[in-house]
Amino acid sequence: MPFPAVPERVDPPFLDGERAAVEAWLEFHRATLLHKCTGLTPEQLGERSVPPSALSLRGLVRHMTEVETGWFREVLGGEQVEWAYCSEDDPDGDFDGVGRDPDEPDTATAVAGEFTALAAAVGASRALAGGHASLDDVGLGTRRGRPVSLRWIYLHMIEEYARHNGHADLLRERIDGATGE
Numbered sequence: 001m002p003f004p005a006v007p008e009r010v011d012p013p014f015l016d017g018e019r020a021a022v023e024a025w026l027e028f029h030r031a032t033l034l035h036k037c038t039g040l041t042p043e044q045l046g047e048r049s050v051p052p053s054a055l056s057l058r059g060l061v062r063h064m065t066e067v068e069t070g071w072f073r074e075v076l077g078g079e080q081v082e083w084a085y086c087s088e089d090d091p092d093g094d095f096d097g098v099g100r101d102p103d104e105p106d107t108a109t110a111v112a113g114e115f116t117a118l119a120a121a122v123g124a125s126r127a128l129a130g131g132h133a134s135l136d137d138v139g140l141g142t143r144r145g146r147p148v149s150l151r152w153i154y155l156h157m158i159e160e161y162a163r164h165n166g167h168a169d170l171l172r173e174r175i176d177g178a179t180g181e
Helices: 018-037 057-076 107-130 150-176
Strands: 138-143 146-149
Touching: 018 057, 018 107, 018 150, 057 107, 057 138, 057 150, 107 150, 138 150, 146 150
Parallel strands: none
Antiparallel strands: 138 146
16 A cells, blocks of 8 residues: 555745745645655665665654654754654654664555554644744744754755655665656
């Protein structure tokens, strides 16, 4: 069974205000990552780039779940969060843990859960950001002990997704030859 369903990608408007523009670009990049995963089997999503790298499309989905959680819930919302994949003992568990869990019932179930977790993290991010009237609003948490504005978080998230979407494009091309935006 291929994962995930084909997401809708909407080109950001050419003429828009700052907030609408950064929100549109972030949504575009969120959809792009899912688009890169569309139509692949759970096993293909877990294929590594090249040894010794742990990079995989499945790892990118897990990583972006942690990134969404960290920047929006922890930094913007000031919450204490429990990480889904990473820990102090395994800070790269989002990538390294792919296919490593001996208790994983089956890959398809695990992958479906990972896409569900990303969707939930994105939903929480949207809700938290939507509660702020201004891009100048400062989060309740900090990054390296310093306050961070919602604008900075949005811009960083766009950069984070864009960088990893480049990785996803190369991974997808290696898996089945598909290229594109």
